[in-house]
Amino acid sequence: MSIKDNLISDIRASSRQLVRQWGVLAKHVAGTDYSLSAVHAILEIGLFDGINSKDLAQALILEKSTVSRLVKSLVEQDLVVKVDDPADRRKQGLTLTDKGKTLLDDINKHANEQVRDALDDVDKEDIFKIAEGLRRYSDALGHKKAQISDCELRIGTGYSPGLIGQISSLHSQFYYDLVGFGSIFEGIVASGMSEFMGRLDKPCNEFWHVCENRKILASLALDGEDLGNNIAHLRWFIVDASLRGKGFGHKLMRSALDFADQTGFVETHLSTFKGLDAARHIYESYGFVLTEEKADTTWGKEVIEQQFVRKRGA
Known part of the structure; x- marks a missing residue:
């Protein structure tokens, strides 16, 4: 056997062990009374509040008919409700009920404890x-x-031509539609990004973006300097509507937090606005904790600004 064949054998053996240790072969998983498909559906709906059945099927890699039956079962069990899409009343999204949110918390607690126990030594x-x-x-x-x-969406790093203008435009349009932010907000975003791009040569700073045919569709920056005290600052996190529910927000967040941990920052901070529930689900799933809420008028209109903090390795 070749070296590659031996490695394939090792990877398969490890994969089988993972499946067994995770309890995938059991009737119920993650310390719950629910099936594996139900648990994963709850996780996806919790992470992407308002996700539709089509995108859920793609995320779970299941047939639409299978997901349709699964969603019907979750609705009947009062774990999920269907809600009208505010942008198109003909479409419906999925959101967790209070019972579903409690189940999601239990699943995450069980899974986090399982990983922590495994990594203790x-x-x-x-x-x-x-x-x-x-x-x-x-x-x-x-x-x-x-x-x-060749046209696949790709995550790149650093500066690329037109990046500042495109990311500023994404922020401006999203927050104008959400809360009515205008030119003051767009100017602050553009000037802040311009200043940061001049510091990208420092090893403590990095910028990630998702690009398709030179069009920037998502971004996230880690600024290792502006807060001081060995604290990382996540900035300019935005995902275009065309990408939502496809996992790019998680990929960007994972890349940034791996970078923060490997660089040795003791904490990672981010600021956002109250009401962005889907984004908050992402933050909390990566160990961020809400530490402060206050009214703020910096952006040209009063909003409730929220501060989130994540300890290293959380």
Whole structure:
């Protein structure tokens, strides 16, 4: 057997062990009374509040008819409700009920404890290797199924021509529609990004963006300087509506937090506005905790600004 054949055998053996240890073969999983498909559906709906059945089927890699029956069951169990899409009343999204949110909390608690227990005696350097290895393997599996083309959406880093203007435009349009922010907000975003781009040569700073045919559709920056005290600052997190529910927000967040942990920042901070529930689900799923809420008029209109903090390795 070749070296590659031996590695394939090892990877398959490890994959089987993971499946068994995670309890996938059991009738119920994640310490709940629910099936694996139901648990994963709750996770996706919790992360992407308002996701429609079509996108849920794509996320779970299941047939539409299977997901339709699954959603019907979750609705009947008072875990999920269907809500009208505010942009198109002909469409419906899915959101968790209070009972569903409680179940989501229980699932996350069980899963987080399982991972923490497994990593208790693992060196910090090896933990990073485990996380990176799993990410690369899962990406490789997904890439084969997606049949990547030259026009595929890609995550890039650093500056690219037109980036400042396009990201400023994404922010401006989104927050104008949401709360009515105008030229003051757009100017602050553009000037802040321009200043930050001049510091991208520093090893403590990085910028990630999703691009398709030179069109920027999502972004996230990690500023390692502006807050001081060895604290990382996440800035300019935005995902175009065409990408929502496809996991790019999570990919950007994971990339930034891996960078923060590997660089050695003791904390990572971010600021946002009250009412952005889908984004808040992402933040909290990565260990961010709400630490402060206050009224703010910096952006030209009064909003409730929220501060979130994540400890290193959370």
